[in-house]
Amino acid sequence: xxxxxxxxxxxxxTDEFERKALSRLGGSICxxxxxxxxxxxxxxxx
Amino acid sequence: MELGRRIASRLHDATFDRIAQVGLANxxxxxxxxxRSVLELAKLPLGxxxxxxxxxxxxxxxxxxxxERLAAxxxxxxxxxxxxxxxxCLRNGVVPHVVVTVDPHDRIVRWFGEPALAVPSADDYFRRxxxxxxxxxxxxxxxxxxxxxxxxxxxxxxVAAATSAAPSVVSRCRAAGMELFWWNPMYDDYERPDSxxxxxxxxxxxPCLNGGGNVGTASWVLAHAVLGKRRVGIIGMDFGYPxxxxxxxxxYYPELRDMLGERFGEAFVHFxxxxxxxxxxxxxxxxxxxxxxxxxxxxxxxxxFNCTEGGVLFGPEIKxxxxxxxxxxx
Numbered sequence: 001x002x003x004x005x006x007x008x009x010x011x012x013x014t015d016e017f018e019r020k021a022l023s024r025l026g027g028s029i030c031x032x033x034x035x036x037x038x039x040x041x042x043x044x045x046x
Numbered sequence: 047m048e049l050g051r052r053i054a055s056r057l058h059d060a061t062f063d064r065i066a067q068v069g070l071a072n073x074x075x076x077x078x079x080x081x082r083s084v085l086e087l088a089k090l091p092l093g094x095x096x097x098x099x100x101x102x103x104x105x106x107x108x109x110x111x112x113x114e115r116l117a118a119x120x121x122x123x124x125x126x127x128x129x130x131x132x133x134x135c136l137r138n139g140v141v142p143h144v145v146v147t148v149d150p151h152d153r154i155v156r157w158f159g160e161p162a163l164a165v166p167s168a169d170d171y172f173r174r175x176x177x178x179x180x181x182x183x184x185x186x187x188x189x190x191x192x193x194x195x196x197x198x199x200x201x202x203x204x205v206a207a208a209t210s211a212a213p214s215v216v217s218r219c220r221a222a223g224m225e226l227f228w229w230n231p232m233y234d235d236y237e238r239p240d241s242x243x244x245x246x247x248x249x250x251x252x253p254c255l256n257g258g259g260n261v262g263t264a265s266w267v268l269a270h271a272v273l274g275k276r277r278v279g280i281i282g283m284d285f286g287y288p289x290x291x292x293x294x295x296x297x298y299y300p301e302l303r304d305m306l307g308e309r310f311g312e313a314f315v316h317f318x319x320x321x322x323x324x325x326x327x328x329x330x331x332x333x334x335x336x337x338x339x340x341x342x343x344x345x346x347x348x349x350x351f352n353c354t355e356g357g358v359l360f361g362p363e364i365k366x367x368x369x370x371x372x373x374x375x376x
Contacts, residue, residue, distance in 0.1 A: 024301040025053065025331055026061035028149040029208065029231045029257030029264055031338045032243075033058075037271035037346070039236050039254040040085070041247045 049306075050315040053330035054337065061259060066233055066242065068150040069210030073230065076209055076216060077250055084206050084229040084272055085253060092143040092204075093124035098275035099353075099372070101142065102262035103130035104284030105291075106356030108179060112281040112369055113138035119373045126206075126269050128261045129157040129215075131282060134178055136195040141202055144273075145224075146265040147215055148208040148231065148257060155214040156181070158222065159193030200224050206268055209252065229272075231264075232256045258342055259335045266339075270348035277349050279372040284357030285336045286317065286328040298329045317358040321366050326358050340364070 047055075099121055107113065117139050127135050127142035129149075135142055147154065156163075156172055163186070172181040180188040200222030207216060207226050219226060232254040233242040243254045255271070257264040262283050269278045287296055293311060302310040316327045328336065336358055343350050343363035352359055353369040360366055 021301075021305045022053065022056055022060035023063035025298055025305070025329075026057050026064035027257075027259035027331060027335065028061075028065060028151075028261060029210065029259060030061050030065070030233050031058060031259045031263075032232045032235060032256055033341065035232065035235055035237075035256060037256050037267050037342070039232060039243070039247070039256075041236075041244075041251075041253070 048315065049309075049312045050328070050330045050333055053313060054315075054334040057259070057331060057334040062233065065150050065210060065231075069208075069231060069233070070242065070246065072150050072211060072213060073209035073246060073250065075213050076207075076211075076228070079216075080209075080226075080228045080250060080252070082225070082227050083252055084227045084255070084268070087144060087204065087206065087227050087268075088273055090204075092273065094122045096275055097123035097277040097279070097372075098269040098273060099123060099125050099279045099281065100262065100265045100269055100283070101125060101127040101131045101135060101140075102265070102280060102282040102284075102354075103128055103134070103178060104262075104282045104286075104354065104357055105288055106284050106354045107131065107134060107282030109288065110281075110355045110369070112353070112355075113140055115369055116140055116281070116373070119370060121373050124269065124273060124275060126265045126273075128265050129154060130178060130261070132157055132203075133159075133180075133192040133195055136199050137191075141199055144204050144206050144227075144268070146206045146261055146268060147211045147219075148261045148264050149215075150210045150212055152212045152214045154212055155218050156189065157192070158215060158218045159196045160189055160218070161193050161221075163189050196222050206265075206272075208255075208257070208264070209246070209250065228252050230254045256342070258338045259331075263335060263339050263342065266350070267342070270346055275348060277351065279351040279353045279367075279369075280359075281353050281369060283352065283354050283359055284326070285332040285339070286326040286358040288356065289325050289327075291327075296329055298331055302329065319356065319358065320360060322356065324356070326356070328358055332358070
């Protein structure tokens with residue numbers, strides 16, 4: 001149980017490190033797949 | 047899968063991590079001062095006909111002298127420029143109908159000129175970037191020139207400002223007499239009950255625009271989805287670097303070096319441009335931008351003409367033509 005928890009903690013720390021590192025490589029605005037181009041607030045215009 | 051593409055496949059979430067928190071904080075700062083929605087731009091007479099030209103700031107803009115050729119040939123349609131291409135446009139006598147800005151980070155104000163800049167910035171971003179080479183040669187002189195250009199033409203410019211934009215950028219635009227038209231970035235799936243985009247729209251009433259990862263793609267979306275243009279040309283949209291570019295002169299070099307150490311070179315992805323026969327390369331971010339653009343182009347209700355004459359953006363969704371072909375027949 002201790003070994004598994006240790007591995008989980010290490011994996012979690014690695015994920016967190018990777019996520020922080022990757023966030024520096026991201027874009028300046030998000031992209032949302034399959035959600036059209038413009039949502040005015042009913043379906044987005046495509 | 048090669049390393050660069052593996053990293054690119056994770057940049058959707060990484061981008062949210064990078065900009066959502068600061069973008070939403072900026073939106074809260076701007077909210078009391080927002081007067082006009084980007085949807086109002088569709089009612090203004092911004093050029094004739096149903097064609098638009100998006101001016102991005104990739105290296106081909108200078109390599110191909112696209113702006114000089116645009117100024118010489120003329121274009122009756124709508125011109126939409128990204129913020130980093132604004133100064134190059136004005137230097138060449140091209141006054142865009144709309145300038146688009148999205149980035150939440152303060153350094154972006156340099157594209158509009160920083161009147162108070164007294165010493166070169168400690169960050170070498172503007173000396174290293176490929177978007178406007180004049181900043182690399184003499185940062186201070188380049189900034190003074192941009193300040194003068196933007197002060198001169200500001201009252202003629204409209205800015206399509208994302209609510210994520212840095213407050214320093216918005217202040218500079220206002221001081222230069224530009225008119226601001228606002229929109230929200232689409233941060234996530236607005237159909238989810240816990241959607242950040244839905245909550246933001248509820249707070250400020252502004253439409254959410256799917257930005258595609260970068261200001262160039264956001265400008266293309268604005269041209270067809272907001273302005274209703276049916277034929278959209280693009281220049282300066284390379285999403286990559288010319289064959290002779292040193293890795294040290296690429297936009298994400300410090301980040302890749304920190305992340306991968308001596309292996310940083312493995313993160314670059316190489317493409318052969320089928321029209322030019324040149325081998326260009328991208329970093330993971332530009333590789334992701336390219337994939338996203340091609341996905342979006344498949345869904346768009348417009349024809350897209352890539353007149354960049356360089357770069358890595360090609361595929362069945364996009365027609366590749368020369369700038370003159372688009373200007374004359376687009």
